[in-house]
Amino acid sequence: MNPSSFTRRALAAAVAGVVLIGQPSLAAPASWSVDPSSKLTFTGAMNGSAFTGTFKRWTAQIAFDPKALAASKVVVNVDVGSAATGDSDRDSALPTDDWFAAGKFAKATFVSRSFRDLGGGRYEADGDLTLRGVSRPVALPFTLAIAGDTARMNGAVVLNRTTFGVGQGQWKTGEVVDTKVTVNVALTAHRAH
Numbered sequence: 001m002n003p004s005s006f007t008r009r010a011l012a013a014a015v016a017g018v019v020l021i022g023q024p025s026l027a028a029p030a031s032w033s034v035d036p037s038s039k040l041t042f043t044g045a046m047n048g049s050a051f052t053g054t055f056k057r058w059t060a061q062i063a064f065d066p067k068a069l070a071a072s073k074v075v076v077n078v079d080v081g082s083a084a085t086g087d088s089d090r091d092s093a094l095p096t097d098d099w100f101a102a103g104k105f106a107k108a109t110f111v112s113r114s115f116r117d118l119g120g121g122r123y124e125a126d127g128d129l130t131l132r133g134v135s136r137p138v139a140l141p142f143t144l145a146i147a148g149d150t151a152r153m154n155g156a157v158v159l160n161r162t163t164f165g166v167g168q169g170q171w172k173t174g175e176v177v178d179t180k181v182t183v184n185v186a187l188t189a190h191r192a193h
Contacts, residue, residue: 029065029072032151032189039186040078044161045178046090053085053094062189064151066123066144069115074125076110098168105132110140121145125155131164142185149191156184 040055057079064072081095081102095102112127121143129138142155161167161181171177 027068027071029063029068031192032062032064033192034060034062035188035190038188039184041184041186042083043182043184044180047176051085051087051090053083055079055082056084057082060187060189064115066117066146069117069123072112072115074110074112074127078108078110079106080108080131081106098171099166101132110138129159129164132166134164136163140185149193151187151189151191153185153187153189156182158182 040058041052042055043050043052045051055078059077061073061075064074080100083094083100084091085094094100097103100108108129108131110127110129112125114126116124116126118124118141123142123144125140125142127138127140128135138157138159140155140157142153144151144153146152159181160179162172162179166181167177167179173179
């Protein structure tokens with residue numbers, strides 16, 4: 001082995017050592033359980049009048065650590081048949097094939113792919129939302145405050161319902177029901193021990 005080859009290998013080993021030492025811990029992020037007070041709501045407009053609805057049944061599996069974003073993961077499952085807006089006509093229509101098609105596609109899911117720290121307690125989750133069997137990438141900006149073993153997260157994202165086929169036939173356009181829907185998450189979670 002010539003000296004220059006040895007020097008290059010030694011330098012490469014030293015750089016690799018520094019890189020490995022500088023890596024954050026690969027320990028799994030903490031698991032969090034969702035508090036029942038958490039809300040998953042949506043806001044839309046019909047004939048120009050805003051309405052708000054809520055999903056009464058949903059779950060979230062959360063493994064999250066602001067210091068280990070690369071290893072963090074969130075999976076949310078929403079029972080679309082549990083949507084309620086307080087209007088009986090609208091509520092009876094939402095599970096039908098024109099809207100959520102809950103008989104065929106009972107769940108909507110959001111699965112995170114990555115997280116970004118935007119600074120100041122602000123983050124963004126990039127993931128895939130599947131609704132009515134259609135999957136699309138979604139970026140969800142959110143704020144997060146962790147105090148001890150309690151985390152509070154608030155986020156909102158505007159979706160075009162027609163991208164997922166929500167609203168068929170006469171409801172495909174935004175003429176009566178706006179195509180833009182805002183989904184809001186107000187979540188409190190407790191660190192699992």
